[in-house]
Amino acid sequence: KSHTIIGAGILGASTAYHLTKRGEKVTLIDRLDYGQATDAAAGIVCPWLTQRRNKAWYKLAKEGAKYYPTLIQELEEQGETNTGYxxxxxxxxxxxxxxxxxxxxxxxxxxxxxxxxxxxxxxxxxxxxxxxxxxxxxxxxxxxxxxxRVNGRGVRNALVRAAVKNGATFIKGDAKLVFEETSVIGASVNGQVYESDQVIVTAGAWASKLLKPLNLNFEIxxxxxxxxxxxxxxxxxxxxxxxxxxxxxxxxxxxxxxxxxxxxxxxxxxxxxxxxxxxxxxxxxxxxxxxxxxxxxxxxxxxxxxxxxAPNFLPVFGTIPQYKGLIVANGLGASGLTTGPFLGSELAKLACYESTELNIDDYSIS
Ligand code: FAD
Missing domain, CATH: 3.30.9.10 (D-Amino Acid Oxidase, subunit A, domain 2)
Structure with missing residues (x-):
């Protein structure tokens, strides 16, 4: 299948990497906004001492921290050693x-x-x-x-480079969603349309604007x-x-x-x-x-x-019931360097109709 991912912060980069590992066709688009959260973040991966009680958040953060060593080793085997992890x-x-x-x-x-x-x-x-x-x-x-500790910029670059090595296409530009009635069929950049079976929106703090033409009120x-x-x-x-x-x-x-x-x-x-x-x-x-x-x-x-x-400081991800061909993930807040790589691997599963480790209902977009 083919996938267009809009937003190449840590979440989009990880999703792209995990999809290309499965042999999926991926187009990754980012307009390289100044202020990308991942680019500014120098991060802590240490979710266990927090007093935050939300169970769904803790589950995600805990799995995120646990997944890092596996991912970093995999990236190192591909020559990507500059993650700061x-x-x-x-x-x-x-x-x-x-x-x-x-x-x-x-x-x-x-x-x-x-x-x-x-x-x-x-x-x-x-x-x-x-x-x-x-x-x-x-x-x-x-x-x-x-x-x-991890360097957000470093791990994002490593994931994007590994995805491109695996066959992903990276496009720099401002993406708009392309849809017909209730099906999202791709994205356009400067008038050029990139059609795909699925569009995955990992556009961080800018996502509400991108989803507006679909009449979706996305409260990020x-x-x-x-x-x-x-x-x-x-x-x-x-x-x-x-x-x-x-x-x-x-x-x-x-x-x-x-x-x-x-x-x-x-x-x-x-x-x-x-x-x-x-x-x-x-x-x-x-x-x-x-x-x-x-x-x-x-x-x-x-x-x-x-x-x-996100409204409850809880990340959200999943399909959008009103539209076919659309997956959205967002709201990583202050712990996205911790959760992003793991959540990206979960999004890749979702996009390939495999079952996820997280219970999607706990992170429902609606
Ligand atoms: P982003 O990284 O913001 O990426 C979204 C991308 O989408 C952007 O590049 C944007 O340009 C692109 N985009 C949006 N709309 C479009 C469009 N229409 N067309 C093309 N591209 C588009 N987390 C931790 O776990 N530990 C920490 O210690 C930590 N420290 C942090 C410190 C700082 C200063 C900051 C800012 C964040 C920190 N975080 C930390 C949080 C973490 O960085 C974020 O939660 C995470 O990076 C969010 O990733 P993202 O991929 O969802 O969004």
Whole structure:
């Protein structure tokens, strides 16, 4: 069968990769908007310590984290080694011992069904500081060895390149849906029509506009995120763990002194892609209060991305009952780097009429 995928962020790229692996014909279209969530994201893959209670979300995030090592190995076998993925471990910080004990309990309980969490250890302030030396000495932490970091841009590029190697066609441009009555039959870019048996819309925060001509009221909203890349010159940061402070921010590092801090959660800003004084101030203020050792780092880059957010912060995917030939997936929110690769493999199954591991009804679009 033939499939047209609109949107080549992590979700569309993964769907394309998994479809081409099955020998399906794939056309992948993206207009390379500035603000693609995947492109801005430097991400944490560590869903197990969260207090979020939504079962469907946790199931998806847990499966997403578990799937990464398999996928990364597969990509490496195809020469795609530049994903930034590494299981460097993660530490969740707190000054309140009781809160840390609760966190330990939660992690130990969750490990029964998710052994990929790895070792769980309570670290006192001196040991916490030892593995992430720029931190304030005020914090103890829970360390989980299975926590990982990944570079959104890197893993997306790897997936797109692997899909193209497997035969996918990548087209840069602004796609519109082509439909006849209640059947979606393809997409058009600059007047050129690409017909296919199925169209898969993975258009992130921009999807509502794309689906409007079908009279579908798709309630995905953009949530603006600013994120800062710092450089600690001459410091080997390659094995530093991911840090989750008690606030809603995170700190993670890649090799060669690069430390990423962020990110903001800005609702109701539309697609305003400016770097703002308030955004940068909030990130620096929160990060430096936790990690004062970063104050002399140089600021290398600030990125802006738009997280696609669904009404209940729960990702949605599936077919659309009113239209034949259309599959839609969206709403990956703040955890899309974690869930995107796995959800893409699920979308490929759905598109090939195979049964999915997730129960589709739990992520219903309607
Ligand atoms: P996107 O990556 O936004 O891709 C959608 C694509 O569709 C875009 O490229 C757009 O150009 C294209 N498109 C839309 N309409 C059209 C059209 N008509 N024609 C052609 N192309 C079109 N997640 C984690 O798990 N851990 C993290 O630590 C983390 N940190 C983050 C930090 C930041 C700063 C941001 C912004 C996000 C972070 N996320 C994180 C969330 C994650 O990045 C997103 O949930 C995920 O990338 C969403 O992927 P997507 O493919 O659905 O959308």
């Amino acid at each position: 590494s299981r460097v471990g993660a530490i969740s910080l707190h000054t309140d011992e009781k809160k840390l004990e609760k966190m330990m309990e939660r992690a130990l309980k969750r490990r029964e069904e998710a052994p990929e969490i790895g070792e769980i250890t309570l670290l006192p302030p001196n040991e916490t500081n030892k593995i992430f030396p720029v931190l304030s000495r005020d914090y103890s932490s829970v360390h989980v060895s299975g926590g990982a 909203k953009p949530q603006k995120a600013q994120i800062i890349h710092l450089l600690l010159n001459g410091v080997d940061t390659s094995n530093w763990p991911v840090v989750m402070p008690p606030n809603n921010q995170y700190i993670l590092s890649f090799g060669e002194g690069r430390v990423v801090i962020g990110a903001t959660h800005e609702d109701d800003q539309g697609f305003d892609n400016r770097i703002t004084a308030g955004g940068v101030h909030e990130i620096l203020d929160k990060a430096l209060s936790v990690a004062p050792g970063l104050s002399n780092a140089s600021i290398e880059e600030v990125r802006v991305g738009f997280r696609p957010v």
